[in-house]
Amino acid sequence: MLVATATSAIAQNGPVRLGVLTDMSSLYADNGGQGSVVAAQMAVDDFKGKVLGRPIEIVAGDHQNKADIGSAIARRWLENDNVEAILDVPNSAVALAVQGITRDKKKLFLATGAATSRLTGDECSPTGIHWTYDTYALSQGATKAISRLGAKSWFFLSADYSLGAQLEADSRKVIDTTGGKVVGAVKHPINTPDFSSFLLQAQASRADVIALADAGGDFINAVKQAGEFGVTRGQKLAGLIVFIADIHSLGLQSAQGLMLSSAFYWDLNDETRAWSKRFIEKTKKVPTMIHAGTYGAVMHYLKAVEAAGTLDGPTVAAKMRELPVNDFMTRNGRIRPDGRLVRDMYLFRVKSPAESKYQFDYYQLLATIPGEEAFRPMEDGGCSLVKKS
Structure with a gap:
């Protein structure tokens, strides 16, 4: 006692x-x-x-x-x-x-x-x-912006766990509403060192955009290896969840031109x-x-x-x-x-090495996405805490 x-x-x-x-x-x-x-x-x-x-x-x-x-x-x-x-x-x-x-x-x-x-x-x-x-806000920002630039066909390279599944599902809804088409998809295990077979499938699809529904080290490896395979010469890469630490690790030479959405940028x-x-x-x-x-x-x-x-x-x-x-x-x-x-969420473009003027000067702000537009309407989420009208 x-x-x-x-x-x-x-x-x-x-x-x-x-x-x-x-x-x-x-x-x-x-x-x-x-x-x-x-x-x-x-x-x-x-x-x-x-x-x-x-x-x-x-x-x-x-x-x-x-x-x-x-x-x-x-x-x-x-x-x-x-x-x-x-x-x-x-x-x-x-x-x-x-x-x-x-x-x-x-x-x-x-x-x-x-x-x-x-x-x-x-x-x-x-x-x-x-x-x-969240996956909805990130996919809304990146997928909508790239669709507006004329991308019509998409291929998903997704991490094989809940993050990848949800990013892909949320992005597919945006693609459908913008008149685009998903022509293929492949899942990869978390912490994958070799993306060659996945990237070759994506390349063979001839999709306008290869959407990377993964994060951290997986995203970095996929971007690096896409460059090595020459994928980016004919197709756009879209990162659906990108952190500035990923861009720092990749370097601007590899990451330049990438569009991404984010909740924060240090130099805003x-x-x-x-x-x-x-x-x-x-x-x-x-x-x-x-x-x-x-x-x-x-x-x-x-x-x-x-x-x-x-x-x-x-x-x-x-x-x-x-x-x-x-x-x-x-x-x-x-x-x-x-x-x-x-x-609010933000849409950014990664700068080229020539555009970057000082340490960590990596992003150009393209648009501010109001919170009410960026996040899923509460009534659409299926949360049991939300009172039905």
Whole structure:
């Protein structure tokens, strides 16, 4: 009894723990990884390190892109380590598993790194908030823009797990509405070193556009090998989920001309530059939209905790939905009942080496896509939290 009482007292008076569950060692490590831990800590520091009179502590874990490992870490954090909220989770399969666990445990899941739009659709949660971007918004931006430039036929090269499936499904809907045609598709395993057979199929299709429905290291390898095979001489490559860390790794010579949609670019305005300068000083790397999103989600969560006066998951989640989101990345954002943060998205073109004038000067802004246009209408997602009219 004394042990139980002591444990309860520690839980109530000890640090408020936030867990960054990410990919520390594989194909998404540059997009999330240690940079997400740094971004979360920056938000804690900017919040002065305490909430409700208790110190705030960031813990980190590596899910290794495996749903069973990610689930085990999430359960341990929530059941044994007094973690109040889990963040990042760049891998849609792991994120869906974590969403289920946090829903059951009534704890916050702030999905700043995951992409699948199912998180605010059939898998939505009262304590789940999809923060940075999703497959619907990314496919809307890139696929619509390329269709408007005259592309009629498409071939999909998709990662064989939930991210690739959802990106392809969301993009196919856009292609259908714009009068285009999908002439072929192939799936590849996650973390594929050799794309030759997949690219040869794509090349043989003679599609106007080869859409890469994959991310991180897979996207980088596919683009590099497409260049080696001469695919880009006759067909356009479209990245459906592209991070600036991918462009940095590829180099402008390989990536120039690529069109992509993103929730963030470090060089967009004075506020994004000021925050990014601090991040770059700490990491020596350019921040991705996951890093910026993780900072914003932690800051908004802490503001909601303070306003609600409690750490109770459902109460804090409701307060987060109630409060507008305003930071260097998001202007007058709002969190819908299905958990989707609605904010502007951006369409960019990757600059050529000659156009780039300074370090990390990689993107030219082509268009700002209003949040209401960028994200799937709430009534179309199939979320059980949305009241039917």
